[in-house]
Amino acid sequence: MASPSPPHLLSFFVFIFIFIFIFLTSVVSSQQFSTSDQTTLLNLKQQWGNPQSLADWNSTSSPCSWPEVQCRNGSVIMLQLDSKELTGTIPPFICDLQNLENMILHDNLITGEFPRVFYNCSKLVELDIAQNLFFGRLPDDIDRLSQLQIIEFGGNNFTGDIPPAIGNISALTSLFLYQNLFNGSIPPEIGNLSNLETLGLAYNEFADPVIPQEFGKLRSLKVMWMAATNLVGNIPESLSNLTNLTSLDLSLNKLEGEIPPGLFLLTNLDVMFLYLNKLSGNLPSLIQSQNLTQIDIAMNRLNGSIPDDFGKLQKLQVFNLYSNRFSGQIPTSISQIPSLRIFRVFRNNLTGELPPEFGLHSKLESFEVSENNLTGTLPENLCAGGALTGVIVFSNNLTGEIPSSYESCNKVNSIQLYNNNFTGEIPPGVWTLLNLSTLLLTGNSFSGELPGKVAWNLSRFEISDNKFSGQIPSEISSWMKLNVFKASNNLFSGVIPPEFTSLSELSVLYLDGNSLSGELPSQIKSWNSLTILNLARxxxxxxxxxxxxxxxxxxxLDLSENQFSGEIPPELSNLRLTSLNLSSNKLTGKIPSAFDNSAFQNSFFNNPNLCSTSHISNLHSCYTKSSRKKFSPKIIATIVILSSFLLLLAILFTLFMFRDHLKKKPKRTRTTWKLISFHNLDFTEENILSCMTDANLIGSGGSGKVYRIGVGPPRGFVAVKQISNKKFNRDVENEFSSEVQILGSIRHSNIVKLLCCLSNPNSKLLVYEYMENQSLDKWLHGKKRKPEMELRLEPPHFVLDWRRRLQIAIDAAQGLCYMHHDCSPVIVHRDVKSSNILLDSEFKAKIADFGLAQILEKQKPGDDNMASIVGSLGYFAPEYAYTTRINERIDVYSFGVVLLELVTGKEPNGKDGDLNLAEWAWKHHGESDSMVGVCDPEIKDSDTYMEEMSTMFKLGLICTSTLPSSRPSMKDVLEILRRCNPMDELPEEMKEGRDEFDVAPLLKRERSVTGPNENEGVLVSQV
Structure with missing residues (x-):
C-alpha cells in the first residue's frame, strides 16, 4: 500500500491537532463553573433532606455535569428537579443562583405558602411547582415575577381568589392553576395576556363564575381547559375571536343557553369538549373547521337536528352527542367520514333510518344509537373495518334481520338489539363470534333454534319475548362461561337436559313461559352459583x-303453573329462599314446616291436596275430622268433669297464694309500645313482637340483637334491631335517636329503609327492610374467618364476580353521594365499612347502620358531639388523630378502604405486619405500578377486567389520601365508578355519560395526593 504524499500527510496532522484542541478546550470549559453555584446547590440538597435521587451532587464534581442541572458559561440556568421526593420548604438562598431561568419542582412533597423568595430570581422565565403541597393564597403582587413565560401551579392547595395582577405578566405563554382549592372569582384581567397559548383553570370550585368576556382577547390561545370550575351562564360570543384555539374543554360545569354560532368557525380547532354541562338551545349549522378530531358535547340539553355540515369534518374521530334532545335524522354525510372511530348518539329523540354507509369508509370501533326512535334496518357494513367492539342499538323501532356480514365482527364483545322489531334467524356465525360475551335480543321476533356451540366467552344471554323454538340442546354443557340465561316467553319444548345442570357459573336462569315437558333432572351437577330458578308456566x-x-x-324458586306431583321435598327447607312459588301444580301432603307460615301463604295456591298445620289461608288443615279418634259420650263427660274440677282447684290455689301480693299491688300497668312509622306498613306491631324469639335471631352487635322476622306477603321478611335494655345508657340513647332521626327523614334507593321504630321504657326496636344477601363484609371475608362469627346465617359459598363488585361500589357511592350532596344539611355517616353495606336479593347495595352518623350543621369549635373518635379500626381517616372536626372527607376515606377491599379481597386490618389495607396499598403502589399481587385471586377472568380493577384500585388510593383536601368528593368518586360500568348493566339513571372505562375528564391530569404515612405524599398519576 502506498504511503500518503507529503501534502496529504500534512493535512492529516493538522486535522488531528484541531480535533485534540477542541476536545481539550471542551474539557477545560466543562471544569469552569461558579463555585458559589455549587455551594448553593449543595445547601439545597441538604435543605431538602439529602434525597437519594440527588446522589450525584457532591463537592468533587462540576454541577454542570449533574443530570438535573443545565449551565451556560459555567452558571446554572436550569434546575430539573421533578419527581425527586424532595421535602421541606423553598429556602431563601435559592436565588443565589443569579442566572437561574427555569425552576422545575413538579411532583414533590414541598410545602409552605407561595415562595415569595422567587421574586429575587430576576431572570426566571419558567416556574413549575405543580403537584406539591403548597397552600394559602397567591400574593396580590405576583406580577413582580414580570419575566415569567410559564406558570405551573396546578395540583396544590392554593385557596381564595386568583390575583388580578396575574394579568400584568405580559410575557406569559402558559398559565396552569388547575386542581387547587380556589373558591373566589376568575379575574377578567387574564384576558390581557396577549401571548397566552395555554390556560388551565380546571378542577377548582370558583364561586359560580361566568366565563369573562375579556377571554375573547386571548387571540394566541390554543388550549382553554376550564373543566369542573362551577361555570354558569352562557358561553360568551367573544370566544369566537379565538382563531388559534385547538382545544376547548368546558366540561363538568353549569353552562346554559345556545352555543355561539361563530364558535365552530375556529379554523384550527382540534379538540372540543363541552361535556356534562347543562347547555340548551340549537346546535349551529355552520361548521367549517377541517381539523376537528373530537367532538364531545354529550350530556347537555341541546336540541334541534344534527347539522349535515358535520360531514365536512374529514379528520373527525370521536363523535359524542349522547344524552341530549336532538331530533330529526342522522346525516348521511357523517357515515362517510374516513377517520370516524367512535359514534355515540344514544338517548336522544332521533328518527329516520340509519345511514347505510356506516362502517364502509372508516374503521368504526363503537356504534351506540340506543334509546331513540330510529327505524329501518341495521347498516350492512358496520363491521367492514374489522375494529368494531359493540353494536348498541336497543330501544328503537328497527326492523329486518341481522345482516350475515356480522359473522365477521370478530372484535365485537357486546351485541344489544333488545326492544326493537327484528325478525328472522340469527346468522350462525354470530353465535360463535370470537370475543362475544354479551348477547341481548329480548323483545323482538327472532326465531330458530338454539345452537349447540356459542362463543367461548359468552356470559350474558337474554332472548326472552321472542319466537325461538325447539329443544334445549344437550351441548349446552359447553357454554361454560354462562352467567345469566333468560329465555322467558318463547316456544321451547322437550325436556330440560341433565347437561344443563353442569354450568357451574350460572347464577340466573329464566325458562318460564315455554312448552317444556318431562321431569326435572334428579341430579344437579354444578349449579352451586345459581341464585334464581324460574321454570313457571x-x-x-x-x-x-x-x-x-x-x-x-x-x-x-318459581315452579308454578306446571304439573308437578308428589310431596314437597323437605330438603327445600335447607334453602334461604326469599321467594317461593309452587302454585298451580298437583302437589300433595304436608307443607314443610319451614314454609308453613304466613310469609309463604301465597306460595301454594291451587294445589288441592296440600295441607297446612298452621292454617295457611286457601289450604285445608292437616287435622281433619277423619283423622281424629272418636270417644264415647261417657268418657267425654268424665274428662269434662275432671277438667273442670282441676281448673277450679288451680284458681283457688292461685288466689290464696297471691292474695297479699294483690293487696299491695292492686293494679299493674301493662307494658305498652309506642310505634312511629316512616312508611306505609303492611304488618302490625303484634307481627313483630310475637316473633322476637331465639329461633329468629340472626346476629348481635355492640348495641343489641338483630332478628329476621316473617311478616307475610308482599314483603316477606323484615330485620329488627333491638337496642340492649340492660346497658341502656346515654350513648346508646344518642345512637338510637341519631339513627331514627336520619333514616326516618331520608329516602334513597341505596340507603336501607327504616320502616318504623317501637319503644317502651325498657327497650328500643328498629324495623328495617330485610336484605337477603346480608353484608358485603360476609361475601368478601366470610370464608376466611373462623366459625365464631356472630351472624347465624351461613357465609356465602361462592365469591362475588367483578361485575357484581363494581355495581356494589356504584350503589354504595350513590347512597353516600346523596347524603353528602343532596341532603340539607349534609349527613356524614362516620362508620362506612363493608359490614355496613347490605345487599338485597339482586345484590343491590344499600348503606346501613346510621348510629354514628352526624347531621353536619355549622360546627363550632369545642362542640362535644364532634370530640369523640368513632368508627371502625382500619377505616379511620388519619386526621381523627389530631382533630375533632368532621366533614364528608372522612366518609370518602372509609369508602376508599371499601374500594380497596373489593379489588384486593383483603381485610381492612391486614396480616401484612402492622400495615392496614390502605397502608399496604400505598406501599405496593410506591414500589410498583403493576397490578400483579393486588387483585383478589378469587375473581375469575381478572385479566378481562384489569383496566377497570386498576381504575378502582387507584381511586381507592386517592380516597385514602392523608391530606383531606386531596380526596375527591363522593360526586367525583361516583362519576369515575359509573364510567367503569358497561352500558348494559347501568341502571337507567346512570346510563348518561358512559365513556370507555376512562376516568377522564375527572382525573385527566396527574393528581398529587398524599398517602397514609408521615412523609405525606405519593403520586397517583392518571387513575
Whole structure:
C-alpha cells in the first residue's frame, strides 16, 4: 500500500491537532463553573433532606455535569428537579443562583405558602411547582415575577381568589392553576395576556363564575381547559375571536343557553369538549373547521337536528352527542367520514333510518344509537373495518334481520338489539363470534333454534319475548362461561337436559313461559352459583327433585303453573329462599314446616291436596275430622268433669297464694309500645313482637340483637334491631335517636329503609327492610374467618364476580353521594365499612347502620358531639388523630378502604405486619405500578377486567389520601365508578355519560395526593 504524499500527510496532522484542541478546550470549559453555584446547590440538597435521587451532587464534581442541572458559561440556568421526593420548604438562598431561568419542582412533597423568595430570581422565565403541597393564597403582587413565560401551579392547595395582577405578566405563554382549592372569582384581567397559548383553570370550585368576556382577547390561545370550575351562564360570543384555539374543554360545569354560532368557525380547532354541562338551545349549522378530531358535547340539553355540515369534518374521530334532545335524522354525510372511530348518539329523540354507509369508509370501533326512535334496518357494513367492539342499538323501532356480514365482527364483545322489531334467524356465525360475551335480543321476533356451540366467552344471554323454538340442546354443557340465561316467553319444548345442570357459573336462569315437558333432572351437577330458578308456566311433571335443596345460594324458586306431583321435598327447607312459588301444580301432603307460615301463604295456591298445620289461608288443615279418634259420650263427660274440677282447684290455689301480693299491688300497668312509622306498613306491631324469639335471631352487635322476622306477603321478611335494655345508657340513647332521626327523614334507593321504630321504657326496636344477601363484609371475608362469627346465617359459598363488585361500589357511592350532596344539611355517616353495606336479593347495595352518623350543621369549635373518635379500626381517616372536626372527607376515606377491599379481597386490618389495607396499598403502589399481587385471586377472568380493577384500585388510593383536601368528593368518586360500568348493566339513571372505562375528564391530569404515612405524599398519576 502506498504511503500518503507529503501534502496529504500534512493535512492529516493538522486535522488531528484541531480535533485534540477542541476536545481539550471542551474539557477545560466543562471544569469552569461558579463555585458559589455549587455551594448553593449543595445547601439545597441538604435543605431538602439529602434525597437519594440527588446522589450525584457532591463537592468533587462540576454541577454542570449533574443530570438535573443545565449551565451556560459555567452558571446554572436550569434546575430539573421533578419527581425527586424532595421535602421541606423553598429556602431563601435559592436565588443565589443569579442566572437561574427555569425552576422545575413538579411532583414533590414541598410545602409552605407561595415562595415569595422567587421574586429575587430576576431572570426566571419558567416556574413549575405543580403537584406539591403548597397552600394559602397567591400574593396580590405576583406580577413582580414580570419575566415569567410559564406558570405551573396546578395540583396544590392554593385557596381564595386568583390575583388580578396575574394579568400584568405580559410575557406569559402558559398559565396552569388547575386542581387547587380556589373558591373566589376568575379575574377578567387574564384576558390581557396577549401571548397566552395555554390556560388551565380546571378542577377548582370558583364561586359560580361566568366565563369573562375579556377571554375573547386571548387571540394566541390554543388550549382553554376550564373543566369542573362551577361555570354558569352562557358561553360568551367573544370566544369566537379565538382563531388559534385547538382545544376547548368546558366540561363538568353549569353552562346554559345556545352555543355561539361563530364558535365552530375556529379554523384550527382540534379538540372540543363541552361535556356534562347543562347547555340548551340549537346546535349551529355552520361548521367549517377541517381539523376537528373530537367532538364531545354529550350530556347537555341541546336540541334541534344534527347539522349535515358535520360531514365536512374529514379528520373527525370521536363523535359524542349522547344524552341530549336532538331530533330529526342522522346525516348521511357523517357515515362517510374516513377517520370516524367512535359514534355515540344514544338517548336522544332521533328518527329516520340509519345511514347505510356506516362502517364502509372508516374503521368504526363503537356504534351506540340506543334509546331513540330510529327505524329501518341495521347498516350492512358496520363491521367492514374489522375494529368494531359493540353494536348498541336497543330501544328503537328497527326492523329486518341481522345482516350475515356480522359473522365477521370478530372484535365485537357486546351485541344489544333488545326492544326493537327484528325478525328472522340469527346468522350462525354470530353465535360463535370470537370475543362475544354479551348477547341481548329480548323483545323482538327472532326465531330458530338454539345452537349447540356459542362463543367461548359468552356470559350474558337474554332472548326472552321472542319466537325461538325447539329443544334445549344437550351441548349446552359447553357454554361454560354462562352467567345469566333468560329465555322467558318463547316456544321451547322437550325436556330440560341433565347437561344443563353442569354450568357451574350460572347464577340466573329464566325458562318460564315455554312448552317444556318431562321431569326435572334428579341430579344437579354444578349449579352451586345459581341464585334464581324460574321454570313457571311450562308442562313439567313428576316429583320436585330433592337435589334442589342442595343449591347453596338459591334465593328464588318459581315452579308454578306446571304439573308437578308428589310431596314437597323437605330438603327445600335447607334453602334461604326469599321467594317461593309452587302454585298451580298437583302437589300433595304436608307443607314443610319451614314454609308453613304466613310469609309463604301465597306460595301454594291451587294445589288441592296440600295441607297446612298452621292454617295457611286457601289450604285445608292437616287435622281433619277423619283423622281424629272418636270417644264415647261417657268418657267425654268424665274428662269434662275432671277438667273442670282441676281448673277450679288451680284458681283457688292461685288466689290464696297471691292474695297479699294483690293487696299491695292492686293494679299493674301493662307494658305498652309506642310505634312511629316512616312508611306505609303492611304488618302490625303484634307481627313483630310475637316473633322476637331465639329461633329468629340472626346476629348481635355492640348495641343489641338483630332478628329476621316473617311478616307475610308482599314483603316477606323484615330485620329488627333491638337496642340492649340492660346497658341502656346515654350513648346508646344518642345512637338510637341519631339513627331514627336520619333514616326516618331520608329516602334513597341505596340507603336501607327504616320502616318504623317501637319503644317502651325498657327497650328500643328498629324495623328495617330485610336484605337477603346480608353484608358485603360476609361475601368478601366470610370464608376466611373462623366459625365464631356472630351472624347465624351461613357465609356465602361462592365469591362475588367483578361485575357484581363494581355495581356494589356504584350503589354504595350513590347512597353516600346523596347524603353528602343532596341532603340539607349534609349527613356524614362516620362508620362506612363493608359490614355496613347490605345487599338485597339482586345484590343491590344499600348503606346501613346510621348510629354514628352526624347531621353536619355549622360546627363550632369545642362542640362535644364532634370530640369523640368513632368508627371502625382500619377505616379511620388519619386526621381523627389530631382533630375533632368532621366533614364528608372522612366518609370518602372509609369508602376508599371499601374500594380497596373489593379489588384486593383483603381485610381492612391486614396480616401484612402492622400495615392496614390502605397502608399496604400505598406501599405496593410506591414500589410498583403493576397490578400483579393486588387483585383478589378469587375473581375469575381478572385479566378481562384489569383496566377497570386498576381504575378502582387507584381511586381507592386517592380516597385514602392523608391530606383531606386531596380526596375527591363522593360526586367525583361516583362519576369515575359509573364510567367503569358497561352500558348494559347501568341502571337507567346512570346510563348518561358512559365513556370507555376512562376516568377522564375527572382525573385527566396527574393528581398529587398524599398517602397514609408521615412523609405525606405519593403520586397517583392518571387513575
Amino acid at each position: 311450562n308442562k313439567l311433571s313428576g316429583d320436585i327433585p330433592s337435589s334442589l335443596g342442595s343449591l347453596p345460594n338459591l334465593l328464588g
